[in-house]
Amino acid sequence: MLTRRSLLATVPLALSAKAKPRLRPALCAYSFRQDLQKGTLKYEDLIGIAADNDLDGVDLTVYWFPNTEDSFLMPLKRAAYKAGIEIYSISIRTELTRPAGPERDKMIADIKKWVDVAEKLGAGHIRVFGGPIPKNSTEDEAAGWVAETLLPAADYAGKHGVILGLENHHGVTDRADTIVKIVKKVNSPWVGVNLDTANFPTRIYEQIETIAPYAVNVQVKAMIKDENGPAPSDWDRVAKMLTANNYRGYLALEYEEKEDASIATPPLFKKLREVCARHS
Template identity: 35%
Template sequence: MTLPDHTRRDFIKRAAFLPLAASGFGLGATSAFAAVEPVKRAGGPFLKVSCNAYSFAHLLGKSGEMNLLQLADVCAKLNFDAFDPTGYYFPGYEKNGPGVPTDKFIFELKRRAFDLGLGISGTGVGNNFTIADKAARALDVQRIKNWTEVAAKLGAPVLRVFADTQMRAETWESVSQGATRDQVEAWIADDIRACAEHAAKFGVIIGVQNHGDFLKTADQLIALIKRVDSPWCGAIVDTGYFKAPDPYAEMAKAAPYAVNWQVKQSPYGVEKQAEAPTDLKRLLRIVRDSGYRGYLPIEALSPRGAGSGYDPYTIVPKFLADLRAAIVATA
């Protein structure tokens, strides 16, 4: 039996919306994302290694011996799968302002990465959402919004932000001027949510990185992400900044929510790199057990003070080789 034309047209219209409704992106999509759950993955773990630009911080920053285009060349020569060009090192970045690089530079770097066969695993900016000064936080929100647009142009899927105080010798308790933890978490969540809403328009995920101050544990990291309550916000699991008796247990708890990682040389901080290096096989088993698929950016850090002996041209290749060996050994 042949359907009348108007019936056939109605059926086609309704059928067109079925995949959207089933995936949660049709009407009612908001309710589908109301409860933030671990990232849904398929296909088992699949891991690639990236280099965070901060590993070359001195050369990219104070000394001025390297720029991001040159960093891309170095990462290609070392056979990284990708690199993470941190916002601090772009021309036009403003530490206390909303400035962004020109499209000309963004696209030049994007093209260079493509020519080198490098992915761009993410990027990041500085911010301080624990501070009581609303105007300062608003400026940081605007900076992050601007940089989500930079990330989209660059092809970076994730933009790193902080929920910890980024001021030396200060903590969230001191800069929040007597606010309770719940009050501070509420305004951090509001600020990050505003950023995520803007980032969603450009297809960029806001990644919240634990940094050992407001976010010392996986429970605190997860609680904040759930309070933000956005499908465009997830965890960046920094393996070197959980302040808990067993940092590996914290990594394991946070791993299901990871949209990216920061793999450090020690889970106990930069000063413990020599005596307590990261057990990379243990870390990789955690990553694999979570089903994570994506980049593992390494971030090698230089201990503070002159004469630390930090040479990224020696340390980064060794760390890369050790991580790749752990990936193979745990496959």
């Protein structure tokens, strides 16, 4: 007979067991950037695309938001709820490789503004970019500036329940070792890595393995291109790295190929659902 005492006795064992992998398929709004730019697709339409393709969430690239007023944000949030889709992330433009001064202060203020927007939408994550290494600066110096900029931004984000994910995206984040150094220097539970499967120029999978323990969000591309030339991105290989590091979260398709996204993405969404199911 299961008593309250025996039930409680099982709890520590359950909590100590290794977490079951849980990967969730999602859509990155940047996949439909051309339609968003032209205005032929609205952000609410992306919610419908995600729902129609049996995805769980959307990462909303904010570049084409008409504004950040409640009159725009609240209907979008309602549409997502009604469709059973989570707006779990937004993606913003940043250049964090700025020395102390007015430009850095403005960048921090801008991140804080988007933290407020993310909180309103219910998104727990924001993708940020490190930026280029400024002329006459070293990679180490630029990496230090990124960490110094992220520190106050992370403090604010944490107070609003939002995680900042630094993407491996060229410039100062061209190498996995540098990204890890930045994240460790910030040393905040509110800063991690927004892992992109295609952005490293060399040794892609080796470098992905280096940053996988720090991943707080993942974007998958259809193709990669490194020193060996172009090739399909191996999502199963990436998923194995993630689950080995106890990652539980989203894999969002960020489609960047030339074919029309409305035609090319449905089979990729199907593949993504299958990969998530295999590794969950």
